[in-house]
Amino acid sequence: MGTLFWYLQRLSAVVILSYVLYVAISFFVKPYNISAAIWSSDIDGISFKIFSTLFLFSMFFHGIVGLKAVEDDYLSKRTIGFVSSTLSEFSLIFRIIFRVFVAMVVLVTTYVFVLNYLV
Amino acid sequence: MKELHLSLYRFDPEKDQRPYMSDYVIEMNDSGNMMVIDAIRKAQEQDSTVTFRRSCAQGVCGSDGVNMNGQNGLACITAVSDVAIGNKLEVRPLPGLPVIKDLIVDMKPFYDQYEKVKPFLDNDEEVTTGHERLQSPKERDRLDGLYECVLCACCSTSCPSFWWNPEKFVGPAALLQAYRFIADTRDKQKAQRLKKLDDAFSVYRCHGIMNCTSVCPKGLNPSKAINEIKKELRKIG
Ligand code: SF4
Ligand code: SF4
Ligand code: FES
Numbered sequence A: 001m002g003t004l005f006w007y008l009q010r011l012s013a014v015v016i017l018s019y020v021l022y023v024a025i026s027f028f029v030k031p032y033n034i035s036a037a038i039w040s041s042d043i044d045g046i047s048f049k050i051f052s053t054l055f056l057f058s059m060f061f062h063g064i065v066g067l068k069a070v071e072d073d074y075l076s077k078r079t080i081g082f083v084s085s086t087l088s089e090f091s092l093i094f095r096i097i098f099r100v101f102v103a104m105v106v107l108v109t110t111y112v113f114v115l116n117y118l119v
Numbered sequence B: 001m002k003e004l005h006l007s008l009y010r011f012d013p014e015k016d017q018r019p020y021m022s023d024y025v026i027e028m029n030d031s032g033n034m035m036v037i038d039a040i041r042k043a044q045e046q047d048s049t050v051t052f053r054r055s056c057a058q059g060v061c062g063s064d065g066v067n068m069n070g071q072n073g074l075a076c077i078t079a080v081s082d083v084a085i086g087n088k089l090e091v092r093p094l095p096g097l098p099v100i101k102d103l104i105v106d107m108k109p110f111y112d113q114y115e116k117v118k119p120f121l122d123n124d125e126e127v128t129t130g131h132e133r134l135q136s137p138k139e140r141d142r143l144d145g146l147y148e149c150v151l152c153a154c155c156s157t158s159c160p161s162f163w164w165n166p167e168k169f170v171g172p173a174a175l176l177q178a179y180r181f182i183a184d185t186r187d188k189q190k191a192q193r194l195k196k197l198d199d200a201f202s203v204y205r206c207h208g209i210m211n212c213t214s215v216c217p218k219g220l221n222p223s224k225a226i227n228e229i230k231k232e233l234r235k236i237g
Helices: A002-029 A036-044 A046-074 A077-083 A091-118 B036-046 B108-116 B137-141 B160-164 B172-182 B190-197 B211-215 B222-236
Strands: B003-010 B020-027 B065-068 B071-074 B088-092 B099-101
Touching: A002 A046, A002 B222, A036 A046, A046 A077, A046 A091, A046 B160, A077 A091, B003 B036, B020 B036, B036 B088, B071 B211, B108 B172, B172 B190, B172 B211, B172 B222, B190 B222, B211 B222
Parallel strands: B003 B088
Antiparallel strands: B003 B020, B065 B071, B065 B088
């Protein structure tokens, strides 16, 4: 499992980097500033939509692996105990709040993306 | 240096509510230098309740790992001049392990991880050759830099990943030992050893910051061994 996650995290990083580079380079190379029609036809193309969806999944996967590490490292009973032993008793509550927050961000982003772009 | 201002971490859980630092002025010997362990012993001559662990005083038994002005190391082979700032030196117990008393920490979490990696040659094939299991000199060379560890815990207790997750992250010292047997051609449990380490925490919690390597008093490189384990894991992937 550890190795699978290692691969997936690096693969998602490659997708994210390629997407960002592609968008940035297109922005400078293509005449988007002159014609909005070129811009909209580009982003409405099926290949760009697939690339964007892949990018979104990669972002989620990459982000969630990173955020899980943050949760495990900094929201554990032990780590919070370094700051305050009283607060450390509530570590589970901190974890739940953190997870709910992350889940909400994921849901809202997906909703906005699907509704405003893919559909 | 004529005199050293030595500040020692003190904590007796049976008496003290919280830890505190005690200051001692230590007369240096004629050379103006001494090993940190000798300075601690001189402090103990002033106050017999100062408690620390040591045995060989030669960097062999690994029992006197401490934190000296923020850097882990063996007090018996670290010269005061190498760690003091001006003439001030603060000595604390190894970070991240429970303190039993003063400079003595409970090594159980560290040994538990060591036990997990089965630090012994595992080979149940019968020897029929009439002599020991042989290796070529090249195969034997691969073990250099792996077997010399004295289990002082200086590396694991300087590792932030081990501080955060001492039960789940195996830590640099035990991983160095894990690789010592993974790399040994006489061992027959390589696949099982690797499989046991292939989770999100055991090895992959190492982020390659190399605190472990920079503090090892024996000059070993646990970080490199960890990378070798990661490479082996990716091969069986
Ligand atoms: S290289 Fe890995 S094991 Fe060594 S200190 Fe950094 S995280 Fe810990
Ligand atoms: S690798 Fe070095 S620092 Fe770590 S336990 Fe062994 S001797 Fe000590
Ligand atoms: S006392 Fe044995 S290593 Fe220092």
